[in-house]
Amino acid sequence: MSIFGPGGGQRASRGDRDKSKKIRQIRPLLRYVGPYRAMVVGAMVALTVSAASVLAMGVGLRRLIDEGLGGDNIQLLNTALLYLVGMVVLLAASTFSRFYCVSWIGERVVADIRRAIMARLLRLSPAFFEVNKTGELLSRITTDTTLLQTVIGSQASSALRNLLLLTGGIVMLFITSPRLTGLVFILVPVVVVPIIVLGRRVRRRSRLSQDRIADLGGHAEEALNAIHTVQAFGQEDNIETRFGEKVDNAFRSAISRVRARAFLTAFVILFVFSGIAFVLWLGGHDVLDGRLSGGELSAFLFFAVVVAGSAGSLSEVYGDLQHA
Secondary structure, three states: OEOOEOOOOOOOOHHHHHHHOOHHHHHHHHHHHHHHHHHHHHHHHHHHHHHHHHHHHHHHHHHHHHHHHOOOOHHHHHHHHHHHHHHHHHHHHHHHHHHHHHHHHHHHHHHHHHHHHHHHHHOOOHHHHHHOOHHHHHHHHHHHHHHHHHHHHHHHHHHHHHHHHHHHHHHHHHHHOHHHHHHHHHOHHHHHHHHHHHHHHHHHHHHHHHHHHHHHHHHHHHHHHOHHHHHHOOOHHHHHHHHHHHHHHHHHHHHHHHHHHHHHHHHHHHHHHHHHHHHHHHHHHHHHHOOOOHHHHHHHHHHHHHHHHHHHHHHHHHHHHHHO
16 A cells, blocks of 8 residues: 555555656646646746846847947947846846745645645555554655655756756857857767666666665664664664664665766766867857857857756756656
């Protein structure tokens, strides 16, 4: 019997556990977000304005270089600078609104989930608690819901924002220089395929790490609940040794997960930025040949960094979702 539904008082099967590894299993959480549509709309508006402000700064950079620094009219320079400052102020205000709204949603939804879990537990049969350790159930209410809070209150917002920046940045790259953008997209398969492969490895190791933590808590709970028996038979050293082994196993599993996730992020950043450096080298030749202006190349550089940064952030978010 599971916390959220009947199941005969048995642990989840391997097939069920495999299904739980899929990110789309997070979708049922949306029903907890539904009652707070107003905050969700506010967060989406702030998120969109924030992403648009970043992209507008690239346009301002091009105007500053081509019209302000490249001309003799000081008024154009002042106008371009004021435009950039205005975009920065708008970005700061929208970022504040986005962070507040999304954090509020995350805290509120997790509070509702904890209530639902506790209400469900209180109505399960005693047989359920015979085969499921109390420490593991407590971990679901505290540790696991904290991971959900990270997903809902931070990672979801970050993923949407970076997705908007990635899409908008690509559009602006095509507008600025279709030729250089086409060269950039030749590098996309080199990055996307390893993300998928490495992401699956992170997901497997994250699940293993969570299982090790649950075993650790279950072992500690079993020993402490029977502390009188343990002390009566002088088993303190044996329990301590076994607990230490489980701690070491949990540590090794966590390090394995961290190593895989770090490699995923480093791989994306290395290949994306190296490819952009090569494309910019070609762009420098276009400036020298007169096919691009200095401002357009600077804007292309800005949008390329936005796209690369968004891709790197999305890989981190993907890793966090595997961990959750």
